[in-house]
Amino acid sequence: MSIHAVKRSQCHLAWDNSIAPVLRVKSGEIVTFDCLDASNGQITPDSTVDAIKSLVFSQLDQVNGPVFVEGAAPGDTLQIDVLRVAPAPWGWTACIPGFGLLTDEFPEPALKIWELDTENMVTYFDKEKTIRIPLRPFAGEMGVAPGKEGAFSTIPPYATGGNIDTKHLSAGATLFLPVEVEGALFSIGDGHAVQGDGEVCGTAIETPMTVSVRLTVRKDRPYIKTPHFTTPKVNIQDEEYYCTTGVDADMREATRAAVRNMIDFLCAEHALDRVAAYMLCSVAADLRLHEVVDMPNYVVGMMIPRSILGASTPSESKL
Structure with a gap:
């Protein structure tokens, strides 16, 4: 079986079925992609917040590919087995004006550069x-080309995948995407070293990466119309969480309140400033729907592992 590679330079900035494939593979073959971070190289380990102020937005969220998978036809499903994901030894998280769940409350640009210990897989x-x-x-x-003609931004998610930002699609996961064009035209990018469910500030720990996937055409899953996936084993190791909630008749406002309340907790109990707390929520805390049936209000929670926070403050140690 052949093993194929897509270079860092073989990328594009829109989901568009008219983009010529950079590679053709047989169903079941493995492809390794070398991907820049979501800034398309505009942010480096030496960058300051000035890099956020000068970002060229039209160059963000490039994806590598597309790859033509032989035998894939509209109505089929493309199975993507994630075999290996290797981040770079650095990454970044930012508050970008206009992005994020609380962008109105965090209007100023901010940037954090991370050192990533890729041997021990920790930061x-x-x-x-x-x-x-x-x-x-x-x-x-991770996505395939849409059946509709035209160029579609890589920033939102779609029924055919795209910027789905789902942290469970790590090595060992399998993603299923509906095929809408011949060959599927699969592309991948936007490396994340770690992310909380929701990516609330609009960025995770963004990082260059190499990723290997197996691409297989499935003819037996006509019910897949949006991304489906299986996860690797999820081991929380008896983790304990601190959870804040938001309660509101508007689900988005309930979500905003849950995040805002977690920021308040992190500032009060762990002496973080609000920008740092917002970034930490995006990287390490998970949004959850706790209650959706007792109208008129929804309950949305934000959960953060207590183990990552280290030594508790006196008031939290009583919990």
Whole structure:
């Protein structure tokens, strides 16, 4: 069986079925992609916040590919087995004006450069406060070309995949995408070293990456009309969480409140400033729907592992 590679330079900035494939593979073959980070190289380990102020937005969220998978036809399903994801030894998280769940409350640009220990698969948010975050890398962008003609931004998610930003698509996961064009035209990118469910500030720990996937055409799953996936084993190791909630008749406002309340907790109990707390929520805390049936209000929660926070403050140690 052949093993194929897609170079870092073989990328594109829109989902468009008119883009010529950079590679043709047989069903069941493995492809390794070398991907830049979501800034398309505009942010480096030496960058300052000025890099956020000067971002060229039209160059963000490039994806590598597309790859033509022989035998794939409209109505089929493309199975993507994620075999290996390797992040770079650095990454970045930013508050980008206009992006994020609380963008109106965080209008100023901010940038954090992370050192990633890729041998032990861990990073430190703040060594003095012992905020230690295990790495779980994945590709935020995985998608196939849409059947509709035209160029579609790589920033949103679609029924055919795209920027789905789902942290469970790490090595060992399998993603299923509906095929709408001949060959499927699969592309991938947007490396994340780790992310909380929701990616609330609009960025995770963004990082260059190499990722290997197996691409297989499935003729037996006509019911797949949106991304479906299976996860690798999820081992929480008897984890304990601190959870904040938002309660509102508007689900988005309930979500915003849950995040806002977690920021307040992190500032009060762990002496973080609000920007740092917002970034930590995006990287390490998970949004959950707790209650959706007792109208008129929804309950949305944000959960953060207590183990990453290190030493508790006196008030939290009583919990």
